[in-house]
Amino acid sequence: MDHHLPRWFQFTKYAVYGLLMVNVGLFLQEEMTSFAQLFTGELDAEMLVQAFSATIDTAAWVVLLLMFELETYVLPDEAIRGKVKWSLHGLRIAAFLFIGYACYGYFVEMFYFYGDSVVPLAVSGACTLGEGWSILVKLDEFQPLTAETCGMLQGSLWQVGSGQVVADADTLRATRWLAWADVINSVTWILVVLLLEIDVRLQLRGAYAGHVLLASKISKVVLYGILFAAAVYWGFEGDFLDFWDAFLWLFAFFFIEQNLFAWQAETEAEAETKAGEGAAA
Numbered sequence: 001m002d003h004h005l006p007r008w009f010q011f012t013k014y015a016v017y018g019l020l021m022v023n024v025g026l027f028l029q030e031e032m033t034s035f036a037q038l039f040t041g042e043l044d045a046e047m048l049v050q051a052f053s054a055t056i057d058t059a060a061w062v063v064l065l066l067m068f069e070l071e072t073y074v075l076p077d078e079a080i081r082g083k084v085k086w087s088l089h090g091l092r093i094a095a096f097l098f099i100g101y102a103c104y105g106y107f108v109e110m111f112y113f114y115g116d117s118v119v120p121l122a123v124s125g126a127c128t129l130g131e132g133w134s135i136l137v138k139l140d141e142f143q144p145l146t147a148e149t150c151g152m153l154q155g156s157l158w159q160v161g162s163g164q165v166v167a168d169a170d171t172l173r174a175t176r177w178l179a180w181a182d183v184i185n186s187v188t189w190i191l192v193v194l195l196l197e198i199d200v201r202l203q204l205r206g207a208y209a210g211h212v213l214l215a216s217k218i219s220k221v222v223l224y225g226i227l228f229a230a231a232v233y234w235g236f237e238g239d240f241l242d243f244w245d246a247f248l249w250l251f252a253f254f255f256i257e258q259n260l261f262a263w264q265a266e267t268e269a270e271a272e273t274k275a276g277e278g279a280a281a
Contacts, residue, residue, distance in 0.1 A: 009255075009258070012255075013252075013255040016248055016251045016252050016255065017062075017065065017066070017069070017252060019248055020058070020061075020062055020065070020245075020248050020249065020252060021062055023058055023241070023244070023245050023248065024055060024058045024059045024062065026241055027054040027055040027058050027241070027245075028052070028055045030054075030140050030141075030241060031051055031052050031053075031054060031055055031140060033140070033142070034051065034140040034141075034142070035051040035052070049101055049102070049104060049105035049108065052105070053102045053103075053105030053106050053108075053109060053182075054102070054140075054182075056098055056101060056102040056105065057098075057099060057102030057103070057105075057106075057186065058245065059098070060095045060096075060098035060099045060102065061095070061099065061189070061249070063091060063094075063095040064092060064095040064096070064099070064193065065252055065253075065256070067088055067091055067092050067095065068196060068200070068256045068259075069256065069259070070088065071088065071200055072200065072256060072259035073259040099186075099189075099190065099193075100190075102186065103183075103186040103187065103190060106179070106182045106183045106186045107183055109179055109182070110176070110179035110180060110182070110183050112161075112179075113160070113172065113175055113176045113179055114176070117160065117161050117162070118158050118159070118160055118172065119158065119159050120156060120157070120158055120159075121157040121158060121159050121166065123157060125150070125153075125157075126145060126150040126151075126152075126153040126157060126166060126168075127147065127150040127151070129145060129150070129164075129166065132164050133145035133164040133165070133166055134163070134164065134165050134166070135149060135152060135153065135165075135166060135167070135171075136160050136165050136166065136167035136171055136172070136175060137171070138171070138174060138175055138178060138237070138238070138239060139175050139178040139179055139182075139239070142165065145166060153166065153167070153168040153171075154168050154170070155168050155169050155170070156168065156169050158172055160172070174237070177237075178234075178237060178239060178242075181230050181233055181234065181242075182242075184226065184230060185227065185230045185246065188223050188226045188227055188230075189227065189249070191223055192220065192223050192224070192227070192253065195216060195219055195220060195223070196253075196256065198216070199216055220257075224250065224253075227246065227249075227250060228250065230246060231243055231246035231247050231250065234246060
């Protein structure tokens with residue numbers, strides 16, 4: 001499609017897409033460390049989706065992002081037919097299934113920090129614990145418990161997970177809030193992409209205008225506002241990877257929105273040209 005977008009815009013867009021692909025590997029590295037700390041013994045499917053929810057989520061979103069890029073910029077309208085159309089739909093459905101699976105994982109992880117996996121430790125202080133323990137610093141972040149680091153823990157202590165992981169009440173509370181942020185962020189992104197799906201379908205039918213367009217814009221302002229607030233929260237909490245990833249995704253979907261606006265403008269211009277030719281005839 002010739003959407004008349006400048007070269008710098010295209011370069012920046014694909015650079016952001018590439019960085020998001022790198023983030024898949026970064027999340028995998030982070031969650032493998034967390035998995036080794038929190039889970040011991042026999043594993044099941046629920047543990048895996050809980051442990052690797054961010055990796056699964058990010059990878060599936062990258063696939064979905066590329067599908068939107070194909071539909072809103074790369075492929076002309078007349079090409080989105082037959083096998084191409086159904087191939088795109090098939091990949092999109094698969095991505096949605098993994099995104100839903102990852103969203104479930106975020107819920108499981110959030111409840112994990114409220115359930116039986118968190119038990120109080122009846123000890124006088126963290127420094128009395130033996131070797132092999134780790135400190136929960138924040139969600140998916142740990143450090144070894146040593147004579148130098150045990151003083152970081154204050155007040156009541158809690159064992160987290162089936163491994164030897166300890167946290168104080170303040171850290172546990174902050175971790176729960178971060179887990180809630182993951183859930184809210186995941187659900188909000190699902191709502192955003194559902195809106196985009198509706199936008200694309202309406203655009204292909206020539207019905208993306210008027211009150212429908214206005215309602216879509218208002219809804220997106222609210223949803224993107226929530227996503228921006230989540231990114232800022234992660235920034236203040238010092239969770240750099242989540243902060244960085246959140247802003248990259250906001251940029252990525254800004255580009256998709258621009259693709260959609262340019263596509264709409266092009267469609268309207270073509271309709272006006274045809275109407276003018278018809279009137280002249």
